[in-house]
Amino acid sequence: MEEAEHIKDSVQTCIDSHKDQLYSLSLDIWSCPELSGEETHAHDTLVRFFSTDAAWTVEGSYKLPTAFRATWGPGKGVGDGDEVPVVNVGFLCEYDALPGIGHACGHNLIAEVGAAAAVGLKGAVEKHTDLPVRVKITVLGTPAEEDIGGKIDLLNAGAFADIDVVFMAHPAQQDASFLPCVALDGPIVKYHGKASHASAAPWEGVNALDAAVLAYNNLSVLRQQLKPEWRVHGVIKHGGLRPYIIPAYTELEFYLRTPLVKDLSDLKAKAEACFRAAATATGCQVEITYPNPAYYNILPNDTLAKLYENNGKALGIQFPKQPSKFSGSTDFGNVSFVVPGIHPFFYIGTEAPNHTEEYTEAAGAEKAQLYTLRTAKALAMTAVDVVCCPDLLRRVREDFSQAKVKQEK
Numbered sequence: 244m245e246e247a248e249h250i251k252d253s254v255q256t257c258i259d260s261h262k263d264q265l266y267s268l269s270l271d272i273w274s275c276p277e278l279s280g281e282e283t284h285a286h287d288t289l290v291r292f293f294s295t296d297a298a299w300t301v302e303g304s305y306k307l308p309t310a311f312r313a314t315w316g317p318g319k320g321v322g323d324g325d326e327v328p329v330v331n332v333g334f335l336c337e338y339d340a341l342p343g344i345g346h347a348c349g350h351n352l353i354a355e356v357g358a359a360a361a362v363g364l365k366g367a368v369e370k371h372t373d374l375p376v377r378v379k380i381t382v383l384g385t386p387a388e389e390d391i392g393g394k395i396d397l398l399n400a401g402a403f404a405d406i407d408v409v410f411m412a413h414p415a416q417q418d419a420s421f422l423p424c425v426a427l428d429g430p431i432v433k434y435h436g437k438a439s440h441a442s443a444a445p446w447e448g449v450n451a452l453d454a455a456v457l458a459y460n461n462l463s464v465l466r467q468q469l470k471p472e473w474r475v476h477g478v479i480k481h482g483g484l485r486p487y488i489i490p491a492y493t494e495l496e497f498y499l500r501t502p503l504v505k506d507l508s509d510l511k512a513k514a515e516a517c518f519r520a521a522a523t524a525t526g527c528q529v530e531i532t533y534p535n536p537a538y539y540n541i542l543p544n545d546t547l548a549k550l551y552e553n554n555g556k557a558l559g560i561q562f563p564k565q566p567s568k569f570s571g572s573t574d575f576g577n578v579s580f581v582v583p584g585i586h587p588f589f590y591i592g593t594e595a596p597n598h599t600e601e602y603t604e605a606a607g608a609e610k611a612q613l614y615t616l617r618t619a620k621a622l623a624m625t626a627v628d629v630v631c632c633p634d635l636l637r638r639v640r641e642d643f644s645q646a647k648v649k650q651e652k
Contacts, residue, residue: 247631250371251554251624257366258359258620265362265619266612268292269355273607276340279390282309285338285354289384292358298365306400307393311384315365317377330636331379332626333409333582334361335575337388347598348389349414349591349606352615356412356589357382359619364626378630381406385574392574395536398581408547408583408629408639410622411575414606415588415597418555418618419565420548421541422588425474426504427572428511428537430497432458432518433530438491448489454527455479455493461517462497473510474500474570500572503650504539539576542646546638547585547625554624558617560589571597580650583643585625589618 336357439448477497483490522529595601
């Protein structure tokens, strides 16, 4: 492992040498926030970043209009022959923003971490060629995490098919090698009634707003009987046109969350009973659809988590006691069921919650750079451990298989 430590030193040196370009990349994305699926500027900025080095093969609009792929390698390994296995290390970049408050979840920093870790690993592997494997690096730009789940579309399109281990990191209020992100599904509920004059002939109408209000209240009452870790929350997106018209159409959007994806079906059945009961009570017709795929919970990988913590501590990262519960969701969960991976969280210099204006400001501040690049180094150094020690990669794969079996019980 002595060789691995030398490679890790090279990772740090390489990332430090690119720190100005990396901050510029992050700030460029932060300054032009784009909603899920509309991230053309962020896409183009990242494509340009990797295209400046001819060693990267860069594909814009890769399988999705605002996704991209940048690949390098495989590099040289000991013997440099066909008998030397190739390990494809994946790094993920997110870059969509939130409506009204921009990069309040710090996805510009996720993009920077992914790019920095990839550049750092590439530079180190180029310098140290005596590895037991040939290293390939794949960077995927994964759009629309906040809304439609771009990673799920990329999974279905085969973008992760040849990746052996995958890394990304998300800004938060503390450093953590793992937080138990929960599964999520999002129903859209539409009620169809009959319009009528609300004063002259209300008895002629079928009030879709009454159905929406009843449904909302039904869900509020249901919360009393839900498990403590289950979450139900939503909004009325369309409640009618004018007070003097009995609403003929209303629409609600809800999020349903459970710690494990296998429990989602139970919560969905309970929620749908509430939606249908409101239709029955008011005489409305109801449509319940799930326009986007469900987000899975993240599978833990103990080997990768321990490696990441060791590398992080060597860089000065502190890992306070991690919360046993966490109610956020991410489409990386779906990836973690297909490819062994890690999704740590990192402090950026503020205790402000994500999805606030204060966090938007922090995500673009120069102060966040120390923490962001330190996280990128820890990710790349963890990748070094995996490619330098075939036994570690075997253990990572075993953790992955065991975690999947555990989830199904």
